[in-house]
Amino acid sequence: MYDLVIRNGLIVTHENVSAGNIAIQNGKIAAITSAETEIEGKEVIDAQGKYVFPGGIDTHAHLNDPGYNWREDYVHGTQAAAAGGITTFIDMPMQNEPALTTAALFNRKEELLKDKGIVDYAFWGGLIDNNVKELVGLYEAGAVGYKAFIGPCSPDYTSVTSGIMRHAMREVVPRDIVFGFHCEDYSIIKYEENKAIQENRRTIRDFLDARPVSAEMISVENVICLAKETGARVHICHVSHPEVAQLIREAKAEGVKISGETCSHYLVFNEDDFLNNGPIFKCAPPLRRQEDQEALWEYVLDGTLSCVASDHSPCTLEEKAVDSGDIWKSWGGLSGIQSTFQVMFDAAVNQRKLSPKLLAQVLSYGPAQAFNLFPRKGVLAPGYDADIVILDPEKEWEITPESLFYVNKISAFVGLKGKGSIEKTLVRGKVVFDDGKITAAPGTGKLLKRQDCGPRQL
Structure with missing residues (x-):
């Protein structure tokens, strides 16, 4: 029995x-x-x-624990995951105090969180501007990937240059661990942001204009070029636009070891939702036009984007600065780990009349493939x-x-x-x-x- x-x-x-x-x-x-x-x-x-269904695997979540528990903690965040059908998530290394960039910090975070989670979890390790020598230790400690920002991030989690990326890829390629990249060109974004602030332009439209699709594409092209040279495995996080997805499709066809992820908010929302409803919808990369939102589905259906994640990035209502009239003061990120599964089911199965197999593919099997979480996770099989x-x-x-x-019951959803x-x-x-x-x-x-x-x- x-x-x-x-x-x-x-x-x-x-x-x-x-x-x-x-x-x-x-x-x-x-x-x-x-x-x-x-x-x-x-x-x-x-x-x-x-x-x-097989349990959902969220490849991209920021639970802010340890360090920023007023935004989210592991008890509340993993309860939300359980309620949302997410049985495993991969926690990002930033929005921790300190950020998870060494083996010692991996072990510290493991100890601090061991009695808090409701669902299973894994850790991303961080790649910043001065820790390439720590990457092997992070691998040995148990990190399932390295996360790096090409675009702006924060003072305690520095962005990386092409030189650092190339060095890091060459350093760990024999270990077959994946590099995940937030792909937005630093120079374009900082130039446009600074110019807008100097000219006292602080609207949602100004934020959208400061993060063009070209910034995302330039960064992805750079990652692909380095992956071709080094043979490294790379993962493009939160793809927001079909032209970016097309670059991934072409790279896959050329044999590059690349996987792509989008998020439920890029598939169900567009920039009009942001313009009409305010900073609650602010994220990076930003929401794109309605026609781009619709075209992005093609790349989910054909497997180019094999993962649909939440990029769960919680904050307080005060941090969203919804009444400030200054979009640059608003926290960029959406809370979605509880919503992804049900929103995707309704959007895919009910609205688009697609097979529920798609959810098993992009919420379970695809993530397990991208992050080597089998033979444990991602499949209903003996x-x-x-x-x-x-x-x-x-x-x-x-x-x-x-x-x-x-913890903070606010969400664009x-x-x-x-x-x-x-x-x-x-x-x-x-x-x-x-x-x-x-x-x-x-x-x-x-x-x-x-x-x-x-x-x-x-």
Whole structure:
């Protein structure tokens, strides 16, 4: 008899949708059978009429813990992830105090957070302007990737030059670890920002004009060129525009080791939402035109952009400076880790009539492939962690401040309505979210280190 059986569900993978049962033993998927096969479990979940997805993997989240807990902490952030069907996320190294740029800081963060998480998590290591010598140590500590900013970031997380990028890639290429880049050209952005401020231009339009698509494209072209030369694996974070995605498509065709990620907000919002609704919608790269938003879907559908992430970047309402009339004072970032799965389901399956397989592809399988999180994560198959999301395709939802588990209950997604609500989330066979409530204690989630996984092609 199995520990748990999920019966009668519509099991969704990146390859097919089929009626069946999932048997779970010791936190792993032990068997998947046809719906007609009788299997017994100590506990049984009836998923009749529901979709059963692999748990979501968010490749891009900023939880601000340790250091900036007034924005978000691991208890609230991972509760929100569980409520949103995210069973694993990869936490960014900045918005920590200090930023995670050495093995010692990796170990410190691991110790500080070990009893806080509801879902599983991994750490990005940081690449800044003076820590190339620390990259091997970060790899050995368990980082699953290195994150670098080509565009402006913050005083405590410096941007990198092409020389540093090239040196870093050559240093670690034998270890086959991925470099993730925030691709916006520093010189273009700082020139346009400074010029606008000097001329007392402080509107949303001025912010949009200071971060043109050309700045994103120039940076991506630079990364691709260096990846070709060095053989490094690279990941382009939060792609906002179809022309940027086209560069990734062409690089893949040439054999470059490159993956691409976009975010749910680039697929459901556009610059008109920002212009009409204010700084709550400020992010970087910025939201693009409506026609660009629509065209970006093509690159999700064909696999060019194999990951859809949240870029969850929380802040206080005061930091958004919504009434200041000065867009340069507003925090740039959206809170979305709780919303990505349901928003993508509604946008893809209900609005565009696409197969739910797409969600399994871009929220689970694609991220697991990009970050070598298999044979643990990303797939509903025997031997994998029983990270599972049960979604009711007929249940309607509305995102309200009260429904959010964040420390700061503000989000650009507040007010959205749709259909396809997450009913249950399981992490390694344990129900952590059930019918609107968190059902697991902090500490249920575990740190997933690079050495805990390994490359495995399915």
